Amino acid sequence: MKELDKLIAGFRQFRKRYYEDEPELYQQLVYKGQTPKALVIACCDSRVHPAQVMDTDPGDIFVVRNVANVVPPCQEDGKSHGTSAAIEFAVKLLGVKHIIIFGHGQCGGVRSLMEGKHQGHKHGFIDSWMDIVAPAREKVLKEHGNATFDDQCKACEQAVIEISVNNLMTFPWISDMVSKNNLFVHGWYFDIEQGELYARTANGDFRPLGAEAASV
Numbered sequence: 001m002k003e004l005d006k007l008i009a010g011f012r013q014f015r016k017r018y019y020e021d022e023p024e025l026y027q028q029l030v031y032k033g034q035t036p037k038a039l040v041i042a043c044c045d046s047r048v049h050p051a052q053v054m055d056t057d058p059g060d061i062f063v064v065r066n067v068a069n070v071v072p073p074c075q076e077d078g079k080s081h082g083t084s085a086a087i088e089f090a091v092k093l094l095g096v097k098h099i100i101i102f103g104h105g106q107c108g109g110v111r112s113l114m115e116g117k118h119q120g121h122k123h124g125f126i127d128s129w130m131d132i133v134a135p136a137r138e139k140v141l142k143e144h145g146n147a148t149f150d151d152q153c154k155a156c157e158q159a160v161i162e163i164s165v166n167n168l169m170t171f172p173w174i175s176d177m178v179s180k181n182n183l184f185v186h187g188w189y190f191d192i193e194q195g196e197l198y199a200r201t202a203n204g205d206f207r208p209l210g211a212e213a214a215s216v
């Protein structure tokens, strides 16, 4: 299994660092439990791992990843909702104070949405998952109809972040906490070509983090 050699060697390095050289952090995490400061909802894309991009330590962030960092609307229908379960766990049980929707450039899920499933691009699971954010595609086609396909995809990546932020607010316990300033929701966009991180402001623009980053 040569493809996996790097992963196994990586685990040995990880183990040496956190269980032999600097065991204090994991001892604390194991015996006192985790208290992550933020829930990060990111894409599965191998190029945008939040822990790597934001150089976090173990225990810093609680991460849920799915295709295109989509938050579905709150649906209390008794069915299995993996992303919603992770959100509930982070907010209700761990008490995170921040939720970050972590979108990114060159997103394959968004590209698939923009291509349109009725044009010969049929991906059963991806298409039905991306249906949650289908209004993002409609918005882009309406507002950026003459833009290049790549620019439309970028606009759609950012529109998906907006929908995910709005869908978070359909969870009553989230909107309640946000209204009381006990929880803060952020929409961030990682431009993988430029290596820049942007935050969605209250009026819907994306600005480089470090400038006037606003939360809802």
Ligand SMILES: [Zn+2]
Pocket (backbone or CB within 6 Å): 043, 044, 045, 067, 068, 069, 104, 106, 107, 108, 109, 110
């Ligand atoms: Zn993606």
